[in-house]
Amino acid sequence: MTRLPFLSAPLALALALSVAPPAAAQLPDGACYLYECDADCARQAGASGVAALSIRFNRLTQRERENKVTVRYVEIAALMADRAQGARDGVAGKRLTQTAFCRAETMSCWTGRNRAHFTLEPGPEGRLSIETTYFPVADYGESDLESDLAAHRGEMVRFTLHLAAVGTCPLE
Secondary structure (H helix, E strand, O other): OOOOOOOOHHHHHHHHHHOOOOOOOOOOOOOEEEEEOOHHHHHOOOOOOEEEEEEEEOOOOHHHHHOOOOEEEEEEEEEEOOOHHHHHOOOOOOEEEEEEEEEOOOOEEEEOOOOEEEEEEEOOOOEEEEEEEEOEEEOOOOOOOEEEOOOOOOOOEEEEEEEOOOOOOOOO
């Protein structure tokens, strides 16, 4: 650190401590984000078995707002393609779902006794990226078929989602 000759040590320390920390990350309230793999995306080598993906953040209750709750419940739905893990797991054309809890401080989400997780990264123009190495989605209650957002467990996958129109969440 460069020392300024006109600042005493106590004054320099007071100035350093007075700098506000970065604002706490905020998770969207009631928003839905959508990823769709178009024809160009599907033709790419190594294309994911996820044809479309939505993530909806629940709305906070008045009590949660008053208590400054930082954990948010989210619903995830994936429409599986007839390639990669969609074909391998026999779930092509199926809508698979999962729920997770997300923590604003770390922008991380988890489910399944903390074994499955993804991280969030807000982007410009209403974008939201998620990254995971393992996050299962399933056809709960019907066939119990399951797949993973990652084509191969342990390999990082990234999806960039766009904010859906207010009041809509196409894969719900």
